Amino acid sequence: MSTHAPVRVLRTIRGMPTSDGAGVRLTRVIGGSSLPDLDPFLLLDEFGTEKAEDYIAGFPSHPHRGFETVTYMLDGRMRHKDNHGNEGLLTPGSVQWMTAGRGLVHSEMPEQESGRMRGFQLWVNLPARDKMTAPKYQEFAPEAIPQLTPAAGVRVKVIAGEVDGTAGPIVQPATDPVYLDIGLEAGATWDYRLPEGHHAFAYVFEGDAVIGLGEDARPLASQEMAVLGGGDALHVVGGTRDARLILVAGRPLREPVARHGPFVMNTRQELMQAFVDLQEGRF
Structure with missing residues (x-):
C-alpha cells in the first residue's frame, strides 16, 4: 500500500433486511452473504425505526x-x-x-415504548492472544466524544482514532481502530489520512456523498457501504443533499476465523469448547 495514494472504492454493498434478538428488525451490511467479513470486522448492523413493534422485544x-x-x-x-454485574444505559450519541473476551451473557433491552430507535452495532474480532481475556466495557456519554469542524461544512465526531490531533476516547491496541461519524453539507469536501495498511469502509446513512477524486470518484447513496482500499488519502464530498456517514478502519488480524452464532474463535475445537463452557456455567 503506497503512502498517500488516493483511497478508491473497491466495491459497494447494500445492506440486507434481517432480524435478530427477539425479532428486532435490522439492516445487515457486514456479516451477510454479500460481505461475510472485512478483517477485523465481522458484522455491521444498522437499526433504525419509528415503530416500537420493530424493536420492543429487544435482545434478551x-x-x-x-x-x-x-x-x-x-x-x-x-x-x-x-x-458479571455490569449495567448501563445507552442514550442518543x-x-x-x-470486549466479550472469554465470555459473558448479556441483554440489551429498549428503555422506551415509543419513538425512534436508531444506531449501529459493529463486531470487531480479537486476536488469538486476546480471545480469552477478562470481559470489559468502555462506555462513553455523548459529551465524552469530541466533535470537530475540520473544514467548512464538515462536522466529525471522533469515537476512535484521531482527527487533527484530537483522539477519540476508545483505545484498542490490537486493531488500532478508527470510528468517525462524519456530517457533510451538500458539496462540502474533506480530506483524511487513514492509517496505512488498515482495512476500511464508509457507510452513508443520511443523504448522499462522493468518495474519491476524478475518474475514481464514486457516489454513495443512503444505506450504501463502500469498501475502501488502494491508498490512505481519503477524499469525501457531500452530495446533492447534506450527508452523514460512518468511516471505520482497523488493522487486519490475518488469522483463521471459526465462528458460529455468538462465538468467534480461531479453530472449530475452540468453538466446541465455547459451547461446553457456556453449558457448564463458565461464562
Missing part, C-alpha cells in the same frame, strides 16, 4: 466470546446488563465498546 440474554461489540446509539435508549 445471550452469550458472546472471542470478539468485541461496538454499539453506537443515534436515537433512543437501550439498557444493557450482564451476568453514546457509545459502548464491549
Whole structure:
C-alpha cells in the first residue's frame, strides 16, 4: 500500500433486511452473504425505526466470546446488563465498546415504548492472544466524544482514532481502530489520512456523498457501504443533499476465523469448547 495514494472504492454493498434478538428488525451490511467479513470486522448492523413493534422485544440474554461489540446509539435508549454485574444505559450519541473476551451473557433491552430507535452495532474480532481475556466495557456519554469542524461544512465526531490531533476516547491496541461519524453539507469536501495498511469502509446513512477524486470518484447513496482500499488519502464530498456517514478502519488480524452464532474463535475445537463452557456455567 503506497503512502498517500488516493483511497478508491473497491466495491459497494447494500445492506440486507434481517432480524435478530427477539425479532428486532435490522439492516445487515457486514456479516451477510454479500460481505461475510472485512478483517477485523465481522458484522455491521444498522437499526433504525419509528415503530416500537420493530424493536420492543429487544435482545434478551445471550452469550458472546472471542470478539468485541461496538454499539453506537443515534436515537433512543437501550439498557444493557450482564451476568458479571455490569449495567448501563445507552442514550442518543453514546457509545459502548464491549470486549466479550472469554465470555459473558448479556441483554440489551429498549428503555422506551415509543419513538425512534436508531444506531449501529459493529463486531470487531480479537486476536488469538486476546480471545480469552477478562470481559470489559468502555462506555462513553455523548459529551465524552469530541466533535470537530475540520473544514467548512464538515462536522466529525471522533469515537476512535484521531482527527487533527484530537483522539477519540476508545483505545484498542490490537486493531488500532478508527470510528468517525462524519456530517457533510451538500458539496462540502474533506480530506483524511487513514492509517496505512488498515482495512476500511464508509457507510452513508443520511443523504448522499462522493468518495474519491476524478475518474475514481464514486457516489454513495443512503444505506450504501463502500469498501475502501488502494491508498490512505481519503477524499469525501457531500452530495446533492447534506450527508452523514460512518468511516471505520482497523488493522487486519490475518488469522483463521471459526465462528458460529455468538462465538468467534480461531479453530472449530475452540468453538466446541465455547459451547461446553457456556453449558457448564463458565461464562
